[in-house]
Amino acid sequence: MTFTRLKTLTLLVCTLLALSFPGYVNCANKKGSQPAAAPLEPEAVIEEVNAKQLEKLLADKDYVAVFWYARSCVTCDKVLAELEKIDDDTDSFGVDFVKINDKRLAKQYGIKTFPALTYFREKEPIIYDGDLMDEEGVLDFLTSLEAMDLPDRIEEVNAKILLKIIEDTDFVAVLFCPDHETCPPRVMDKQQCRKCAKALQELENIDDEADQLGIGFVKIHDEALADEYNLGNLPALVYYRHQTPIIYEGELQREEDVLEWLVQNKSTGDEDDVIEDVTTKTLSTLISNIDNLVVLFYDHGNDDSMTVLEELEQIDDDCDKHGIQFVKIDDAKAAADYGIDSIPAIVYFEKEIPNVYDGDLMDEEQILKWLLGQLERDEIEDVTDEMLDTMIKEGRVIAVLFYDNNDKKSQKVLEELENIDDECDALGITFVKIDNPEEAVEYGINKVPKLIYFEKGIPTIYEGNLEDEEKLLKWLEEQTSSDQIEDITDEMLDLIIEKMPHVAVLFYDKDQKKSQKVLAELENIDDECDQNDIAFVKIDDDKEAKEWGIDEIPSIVLFERGIPHIYEGDLMKEDELLGWLVHQKRYSEIPEVTDEMKDKLVENTEHLAVIFYDKEDKQDMRILNELENIDDELEKEGIVIVRIDNAAEAKEYGLDHLPALIYFENKIPALYEGDLMNEDEVLEWLVVQKKTATIEEVTDEILVNLINEHEYVVVFFTGPCEPGESCDHTLNALESIDDELDEAGIIFVTTEDTGVAKKYNVKSYPRLVFFRNRDPLHFTGDLDDEDEVLAWITDDETLEIPGKIEEVNVKMLDKILAENDHVVVFFYAEGDKKAQKILNELENIDDECEEKDIDFVKTSDDDIDKEYDLPGLPALAFYRHKFRTIYTGDLMKEEEILEWVIDLHESTADVIESVDRKTLQVLINDVEHLAVFFYDDECETCPGILEELENIDDDTDKHGIQFVKSNDVKLAHEIGIFAFPALVYYETGVPIMYDGNLESNQEVFNWILEQKADQSIELINREQLIEYIGTKDFLAVVFYKEDDPDSPRVLRHIELIDDEAAEYGIYIVKMHDKLMAKKYGYRNPPGLTYFRKGKYINYDGDIDDEEEVLDWLTSPANMEMTDHIEQVNRKMFEKIRKNSDYVAVIFYSEECKQCPRVLAEVEHIDDDADKAGIDFVKIDDKQMAKEYGVFALPAIVFFKPTSKEPVIYAGDLYEEEQILSWLLTQKDPSGDVIEDLEGERLVQLIEESGSIAVYFWNKTKCDICNSKAMRKARLKKEREQHQQDGGTASAAAAFGSDPEAGGGGGGGAAAGGEGTEGAEGGEGGATEASAGKQEDDADGCEQCTKVLEELENIDDDCDKHGITFVKTRDFSVADGYGVHEYPALVYFEGGIPNVFEGELSEEEEVLQWLITQKTEDRIELITRQMLETMVEETQYLAVYFYKINCNICDQILEGLELIDDECDVFGIHMVKIQDPQLAKRYSIKTFPALVYFRNGNPLLFEGDLQNEQSVLEWLIDDDNRELADEIEEVNERMLDRLMAESTLLVVFFYDDDCAECEEILEELEEIDGEADMFGIDFVKIASVEAAKKYEVVNIPSLVYFRKQVPVLYDGDMHQHDKVITWLTSQDVFEIKNEIEEVNRKMLDKLLEENEFISVFFYEHNQPDSIASLEKLENIDSETDNLDITFVKMADSRYAKKWGVTKLPAMVYFRRRFPSIYRGDLLSEDEVLEWLRKNRFRQPELNIFMYALIALALAFVIYTAFLLQCFKPAPPPPVQHPKQS
16 A cells, blocks of 8 residues: 555656656656657737726736837837747746737827837836847846836835846845735734834835945845745845845844945955945945945046056955945046046045045055044045035035135134034034135135035025134024024025025115114014025125115015015015915915016026016006916916016117017017907917917017027018008918928017118018028018018028028028038037137138039037037038038148038939938938838848848839938837838838838839838818718718828828728728818818718827827727617727727627517617626627627627637527626626635624635645745756756855755755766756655645635636635634635535535636535535534534445435425525544444434434435424424524414514523423413524514513414413413414314313304315305304304314214304204305304203203103013022922
């Protein structure tokens, strides 16, 4: 037996190993065996989701990778194929990988090009910008610590991700926490949970700092892994440094200590003794967190830097010993930020205060001595201006001494102040010094030394004697504690206004009494201003006040984001002022400004509206109040509005009449000429000015400034012009060209003023003058022809100024490059002297270029080098057909430049031209037909393909197709190209990807021509449109303008989806009828209108995005036209199926006769289904129906996302309510996760739920299994590596060798190493034996983790069948039901348990079993503890004892299942149990057996168990049910049965907690038997629900039910004799209008107590008896009036005692003397008459009887007399013979 088991076990192990290592394992059959073919694994596929599914996934999952793709994207398929390879890997790391095709949703997440990858970490997205074709790189990104990093949060990982992070990351801190099950979120009822939560909260504060230091920080909730690492109590922090773990022993709630510990351990113990290199961000973090830090700023390419670095490496360890952290940084910008001008340099930071070393950097000993000196002594640190700015910006409390190192007074002051440095530290004041005159001037300091105190960025100057350190220290202490308003300089004020959003400034004069009084009052509100985040400062500077236009001192100005608000109230009322300040901060009002303030705002504000008004004018104030209403709207639009009361300033702008409104955009003013009282009109005008280019109305004063400041200004002089005049019409016409001029960088304005016009010789109006670099040119053509005007302005001859290279702006340059074939551009920086010299030279060749028709321009706009991707400035470029060539020679040699330009001009390109990014973008936008070949330098096939494509370059040119190439990989990635080479064809800027063979140039050429010739959209007229609207179900109309240059591009986009739209039954047409476009809502086409059976909707998305258009057209929501069920085709259905979670389809046919009626029925539930989230459609497609298993029409099929196969409706198709109910059931709105319950909630649910399945499982065991499985995988990997390395020892585990992996120590390695005896090729060593054991363990409990996953699949199905499914790990509840082995499934129905015996991993079997239990009332399987509980709690319990593998047991069980339902009706619960030991307790020796428990008392069935009917009769027999001398306890169901069957029933209602109930029960037990004799059933029940049901108010109560009619006993229940008398009394017994049923005992009692009784003897179910009884019931009340008790009795044997031989019969008893009725029982009148006669014949009857008795007596006496008197004489005796 043992050998057999071992053999079986060995076979199992071999099988498992063979499956895992088919190439290495050969156990059972070493000779001649062939390795089995590996089973085919299902191909990994990234799941497709729609928008709703993605939203749900992001809500449910922490880590989700989303692959965005587009329908027309060719490279998407290639990228997807690569990413499919890592799908399983991402799953194993806990990352859900899905794909989606939804352009609108993609745009919401910032995705503009396809394909793209977004990684969501706890709903936070990050876009992957690497190479999507590199699947390993993508996997590394998804599982990297950087990708998981979330701001201010420690990321949670699982065990597998943690292992990878530790392997990939040099420095990782891991916080181990208890499992989520041990410590659920927001549940802090356990100490370790509270401790972990608090530690996590504190450590979150240093997560970002750790990140910046290059230390990853993660957390993991995995107790099993923590146990494996022997971490002890959780939480615990482990720091992995190069995979070597260090456990933190300190207090986790002190985050500063933890961070310091991490930093210290980051560099210690490194093998290489080098100074650590850091980034700018890391350096900032180190400075903030390290008290003593040395930073070497160096340049890796600089020899001096590297020499210094080598020297400093020698003192790194010494610095570590003294607690000084040493780092280096190679970043010139970072050095500049800290004020380091020369590199290398050393800066020592002590508590964030920098000190620059100015000694010999080559002398490391001197440097170390200096550092130790800095460490030991306290002195005021020197800082640079950048360092100071950083400290002030951070809002720190700083005392800054501005000094001059060469000034003796400064030196003396410095010596004194060194004495108070420590005291300042104690006050929390950082004391620094700076020797920088320019920085001092910025703060208004002209003479040093000077000290400024900064608090929250606000400076205060110390005016006392700096040599008296005691007074200074006292002053500093007062500053930290006092609430005085800080005094600042004008330079400080400018800095504060720039840096702070809300600043209140008091302009005052310290020598003025009024100012002093005001200041004293305002000191009271300083703190309140701080609380409201308003900085309050004061300034005593008349000059600064005048700069802001402040004439009256003192005054308050509130600067809100640089916009000034002047306070006009009483400054002595500080509360009013505080209210005003807070109000201004919270609510927007138009601020009052001075002319100086206005000038500053115009200079610094992009969009500014200024109202000029007179505050003394009531009308002006009324207008101002109206305009206050639009202040908030303007703020939303980004337009600043202010007001100014200054007539002189208004005149400077030529404003003679107030109020007036001028709008400034980029300093260019525009005058509003409308009604200022109409605030809506004003708002609309301002918004239009901001959003569109319009011809601005200006005055002469404004015009002069514009001409002087801008290169190109067109002025339309109208002269005095009234609305409606010709000049006004001309101006309106010219508005149409303003946008074109604006795009060309030409300013267009108009004016009615004539001053400037006269200056430039304008004599007649209207007149158009073009100023080119202040040089005027008059237009002499037709002003009413705006096209002619535009052509003249933008003509090259007009733009050119003879003899000069024209200065152009960016807009003009773009226009010139777009319109001219040959252009030379000189790029330079304004103010560059070298550039000016070059320009002087280039002017000499301008004319020669013009002769060759080459345009020569120059530009110096800001950032022009970045805009045009130039290597530097100045630069010269030649553009030929938009292709750029940059000149690399000497720019001062104009002759060589001219020769270079002419050569390029005359040469012809015979190759595919290479373009840069800017040029390519221009070509895409401007060239109608463009082919672009993308390649990269690493592509091996690209040169050959490019050579082939050169052959078709000329051919494409002949067909008007420009062919270019680009190796800009980044640009290619931006437009969704990741695989090279690639070919993209652009038509009007719309890209189409080529997916054919690039090596065949002819195929490429043919494809390009096909794309160019593809014009598939039909052009229709008005009549055709009307016809199509009436005949086409789905019609999409593209309205466009023929003369619009954008129309070809728009139409091209639509053409790309034309064919696919047709597959959905959508017909797309185009139309350029302006009136029809206007009719359907498009005043300015293009636009798209969608007609659905005549009803139309307009498209409001991006018409240039063809895929978005197609998605919109085919959206189920848009295709739904009416309230009827939509008819769809196959393609439309596929779209609906993809976008909708739940779809119901009715398949029908036109030939089907039933279909119209069914469709009419189903239409009634369409809206209800829609409300429930179910899309309902109809399809007329027999072939499609057959594909889904439908062979008879009509039919309804339901599709849901969780199942690939649909469900077919099998009910009545004419019952719409039934169909709707079925649909809602199929949809099943409940969740797909089995709910987890514990404790009282679970117990309560079991008791209250009608049907509930409980899955008991032990997560700890499952976690152990998972841990072992992980270890097994790790060992497997090590073993494979070991085999590859030829026996190299496997890597040690993180905390030493695994005890299971080779027996500890080096055993594992030795077992598999070379030269080890007993090792058979590395296959039989201890490592593999251990691994094999672990595989067994893992596989043995693999079911534990998988069962729950399987059962999740049937959760919804259980809900549909009304079965609640829950899971629990509550062992106390499990123990209560006798569940000791896990996992286990118990089904409870009405609180009665039933244990599942089958295979839990087979979810279909489980589901079938549950449904059977629910629907068929099967006999429940229970455990011993369940039985003990049920015997105690269940009144009537039948227990079937059986055993496994018993055929007769199974047969009998099938029979008993047939009577289970009937038992339930009688309140008898039947269960089964497999427990031989328990059976012995009830004297059961053979199986099967049946024991009947009546209120806990067992009764063994001794009959034939195979006869289920006899079993049922035995169970429901009263003799078996009742207990001798005991009132039976019944349940509610049994009570109901007794009510229905027993005509006389007494029920004692009591309560278990009632003290007197026990006494009463003892009394009533005395009469139970006697009541039985009278046919009265006596029972008891302890049920509040039953008492309520029968309206019993008081407990205890005794209720007598006669034919279910209750009578309450109101006597003393403690006296049983009175109770029985009451029960058997006639008053209680009788029921009005009904003949009472009696038994023998009751009839005998009635005969004793009553003189007149009429008894109707009958038989049950006999027709004559039933008919007679119905008649006799009619005279029952009349017999009561005759004082005759009328009863009935169904007892034929007892009837014979009274001489009745035939039933039915009537017997009348008169004082027990019977009289039988011989008449017709169906005549109730005759019966009543007979009874009446018998009742009233009593006197005659008595005399007659006495006479008879007398006669009988006389007869007896006479007979006796005769016998005695006439007695004959006796004969003589006979003589003896002898006597004779």
